[in-house]
Amino acid sequence: MEFDAPAGTNVFDSARIVGKSTPRIDGPLKTTGTAPYAAERHDVAANQAYGFIVGSAIAKGRIVSMDTAAARAAPGVLAVVAAPETKPVGKPQFNNAPLFGGSEISHYHQAIACVVAETFEQARAAAALIQTRYERTDGAFDLAKAAPDAPLAKGSGDKPDRKTLGDFDAAFAAAPVKIDTRYHTADESHAMMEPFATIAAWEGERLTIWTSNQMINWAKRSMSQILGIPAENIRVDSPYIGGGFGGKLFVRADAVLAALGAKAAGRPVKIAMQRPLMANNATHRHATIQRLRIGAGQDGRITAIAHENWSGNLNGEDGENGTLQTPKLYAGANRLTANYIATLDLPEGNAMRAPGEAPGHLALEVAMDELAEQLGIDPIELRIRNEPDMVPGDPKKRFSDRHLTRCLREGADRFGWSKRNPKAGATRDGRWLVGMGVAAGYRGAPTMKSAARIKLGADGRLTVQTDMTDIGTGSYTIIAQTAAETMGVPLDHVSVELGDSDFPVAAGSGGQWGAASSTAGVYAACLALRRAIGEKLGFDGDAAQFQDGKIRLGNRTLALTDAGAMSAEGDMSFGAFKRDYDVGTYAAHFAEVAVDAYTGETRIRRMLAVCDAGRILNPLSARSQVIGAMVMSAGAALMEELAVDKRFGLFVNHDLAGYEVPVHADIPHQDCVFLDTLDPVISPLKAKGVGELGICGPGAAVANAVYNATGVRVRDYPLTLDKYL
Numbered sequence: 001m002e003f004d005a006p007a008g009t010n011v012f013d014s015a016r017i018v019g020k021s022t023p024r025i026d027g028p029l030k031t032t033g034t035a036p037y038a039a040e041r042h043d044v045a046a047n048q049a050y051g052f053i054v055g056s057a058i059a060k061g062r063i064v065s066m067d068t069a070a071a072r073a074a075p076g077v078l079a080v081v082a083a084p085e086t087k088p089v090g091k092p093q094f095n096n097a098p099l100f101g102g103s104e105i106s107h108y109h110q111a112i113a114c115v116v117a118e119t120f121e122q123a124r125a126a127a128a129l130i131q132t133r134y135e136r137t138d139g140a141f142d143l144a145k146a147a148p149d150a151p152l153a154k155g156s157g158d159k160p161d162r163k164t165l166g167d168f169d170a171a172f173a174a175a176p177v178k179i180d181t182r183y184h185t186a187d188e189s190h191a192m193m194e195p196f197a198t199i200a201a202w203e204g205e206r207l208t209i210w211t212s213n214q215m216i217n218w219a220k221r222s223m224s225q226i227l228g229i230p231a232e233n234i235r236v237d238s239p240y241i242g243g244g245f246g247g248k249l250f251v252r253a254d255a256v257l258a259a260l261g262a263k264a265a266g267r268p269v270k271i272a273m274q275r276p277l278m279a280n281n282a283t284h285r286h287a288t289i290q291r292l293r294i295g296a297g298q299d300g301r302i303t304a305i306a307h308e309n310w311s312g313n314l315n316g317e318d319g320e321n322g323t324l325q326t327p328k329l330y331a332g333a334n335r336l337t338a339n340y341i342a343t344l345d346l347p348e349g350n351a352m353r354a355p356g357e358a359p360g361h362l363a364l365e366v367a368m369d370e371l372a373e374q375l376g377i378d379p380i381e382l383r384i385r386n387e388p389d390m391v392p393g394d395p396k397k398r399f400s401d402r403h404l405t406r407c408l409r410e411g412a413d414r415f416g417w418s419k420r421n422p423k424a425g426a427t428r429d430g431r432w433l434v435g436m437g438v439a440a441g442y443r444g445a446p447t448m449k450s451a452a453r454i455k456l457g458a459d460g461r462l463t464v465q466t467d468m469t470d471i472g473t474g475s476y477t478i479i480a481q482t483a484a485e486t487m488g489v490p491l492d493h494v495s496v497e498l499g500d501s502d503f504p505v506a507a508g509s510g511g512q513w514g515a516a517s518s519t520a521g522v523y524a525a526c527l528a529l530r531r532a533i534g535e536k537l538g539f540d541g542d543a544a545q546f547q548d549g550k551i552r553l554g555n556r557t558l559a560l561t562d563a564g565a566m567s568a569e570g571d572m573s574f575g576a577f578k579r580d581y582d583v584g585t586y587a588a589h590f591a592e593v594a595v596d597a598y599t600g601e602t603r604i605r606r607m608l609a610v611c612d613a614g615r616i617l618n619p620l621s622a623r624s625q626v627i628g629a630m631v632m633s634a635g636a637a638l639m640e641e642l643a644v645d646k647r648f649g650l651f652v653n654h655d656l657a658g659y660e661v662p663v664h665a666d667i668p669h670q671d672c673v674f675l676d677t678l679d680p681v682i683s684p685l686k687a688k689g690v691g692e693l694g695i696c697g698p699g700a701a702v703a704n705a706v707y708n709a710t711g712v713r714v715r716d717y718p719l720t721l722d723k724y725l
């Protein structure tokens with residue numbers, strides 16, 4: 001069905017299950033270590049062999065020769081798949097770097113071979129015997145050097161990604177107060193706990209991959225393009241995923257080489273990508289350089305705002321566009337945003353949690369702090385004064401439901417903002433310099449068509465099947481809540497089966513569209529089942545009330561079990577009516593930090609997020625999403641950085657020992673508050689995602705707090721102590 005008008009009253013307005021804090025139904029499996037992650041699925045295919053991936057030792061050039069004879073003769077080896085002997089595999093729609101085959105090397109740790117053996121240790125030992133000679137060519141690895149000549153990115157409709165409104169140059173020149181600043185954000189790694197992992201098995205022409213992937217239908221289509229076989233011959237199964245953060249939106253070398261290795265060995269093959277390969281073989285968040293120019297009147301009203309962004313990628317494709325939130329957040333009649341992409345020969349940059357906005361806030365929301373200081377206006381007040389009526393960068397559009405000002409005011413009260421000393425570097429607590437910072441947050445709320453099947457058992461229990469994924473976000477639970485609410489049964493009467501390409505195609509997990517889209521699809525399937533039950537039992541399924549395992553219509557009451565076993569499918573697509581609206585999510589983020597006056601060591605003391613994201617389907621798991629994202633944003637502000645070797649073109653710290661992410665000791669008590677808003681434009685559930693909203697802004701609040709503490713403004717992330725001394 002099509003969602004084509006703002007949602008009116010429906011079953012969720014008197015919800016008893018949706019909107020209630022609900023422990024994850026998959027929690028016991030996770031906490032007892034029994035959830036079957038891809039590499040642990042020993043029972044799905046007999047006689048599994050092990051694959052070990054070899055990565056290129058150069059960043060750019062070609063393989064001159066590869067000697068695999070010793071590896072092939074090594075104990076336990078079943079097959080060696082070597083890139084120079086393999087025709088390059090097809091390039092799927094969403095991958096920029098070549099995945100396998102041929103002799104050309106376009107990035108460090110590009111997969112060049114895979115050894116398949118009886119045991120992992122045998123595969124690893126044999127891989128070390130492969131002798132590869134290369135011819136190295138020069139590459140471009142330095143964003144700062146490449147940025148000045150970088151061309152404009154392609155925007156929508158292939159038009160150059162440069163948007164203007166009014167006359168920025170004139171308004172900026174005339175503005176009595178202005179800032180002109182540049183920020184650098186670092187290359188970042190998804191660094192998820194579960195590596196890329198796949199078990200592949202062939203049955204004749206049919207391939208099954210048990211893998212770890214956020215987007216089942218994309219994966220199926222990609223494998224079809226990679227291998228040149230029909231998509232209907234491929235099954236993808238990914239019921240549990242140990243983190244993805246965008247890295248698992250696309251298939252990687254593990255899936256490709258497990259499939260090729262299984263074919264070569266004539267046996268199922270399992271590959272868990274070795275941790276030291278993950279940062280350079282797969283994707284990362286691109287570093288950015290961002291320039292902000294903002295002009296305002298003495299009253300703090302913005303008259304001119306320009307945000308320009310530079311990043312780099314292989315082939316100059318798909319950079320990190322830090323400007324995305326800027327057309328949405330603040331009023332201002334004269335505007336410019338531009339997005340440039342340099343060609344770099346580093347590993348592929350691609351989507352990582354809130355691609356664009358996450359680093360974009362690290363620039364824009366610090367620029368707003370710098371402007372507030374110049375104006376001598378409180379940074380919260382400055383933001384509220386520039387709250388727009390219509391979408392600033394697209395004044396024909398309305399916001400569907402936006403309460404950013406409420407987030408800021410409520411956050412200020414809860415956080416004790418009035419105690420902040422507006423004078424930077426002036427608050428001491430022993431050896432610690434103490435400060436508070438604030439930032440606004442915006443992230444879009446896209447939707448994608450989503451389908452589900454729902455089965456009613458003769459015992460009145462329900463099973464939902466959809467290829468939606470749960471990447472640790474809580475999809476299992478919100479889907480069960482939606483079905484239980486709509487069909488009027490207790491939550492524990494619903495089972496949920498996810499991640500199998502044999503199930504109806506759902507939105508998948510990405511862009512924080514999963515929660516809103518997949519629950520809408522499940523709702524559509526439930527409505528289809530209610531209608532089907534009505535037809536079978538002779539009543540109008542749309543008009544009846546389903547509650548407590550009963551069906552009531554007028555004075556007639558039936559039991560759900562009267563319907564017997566049956567099943568229905570439904571899907572929800574999202575209509576054009578939303579074209580007139582900007583559907584987004586909003587937050588106010590607060591941080592208090594202490595900086596050691598002698599060593600520059602920064603400790604976060606408190607964090608608060610106040611979020612406006614429509615109906616919160618499960619406040620417990622939504623809170624987990626937001627506080628996890630706040631941790632990730634604090635990491636981006638203070639410590640996360642893939643260090644680029646600019647001579648040889650690789651990320652040096654390519655494991656969890658060298659790539660620093662926050663640990664428990666780095667993160668203090670976190671608070672997360674949700675406003676009780678409803679967005680009738682997004683879906684029948686009036687709910688929006690929060691998984692990416694939570695990473696848009698907290699890092700900027702931390703950076704602003706560090707400035708408030710120290711009086712030193714560092715614009716080069718991460719804000720490590722050496723930059724303050």
Ligand code: MOS
Nearest residue numbers: 246352353510511
């Ligand atoms: Mo998200 S970067 O779309 O998984």
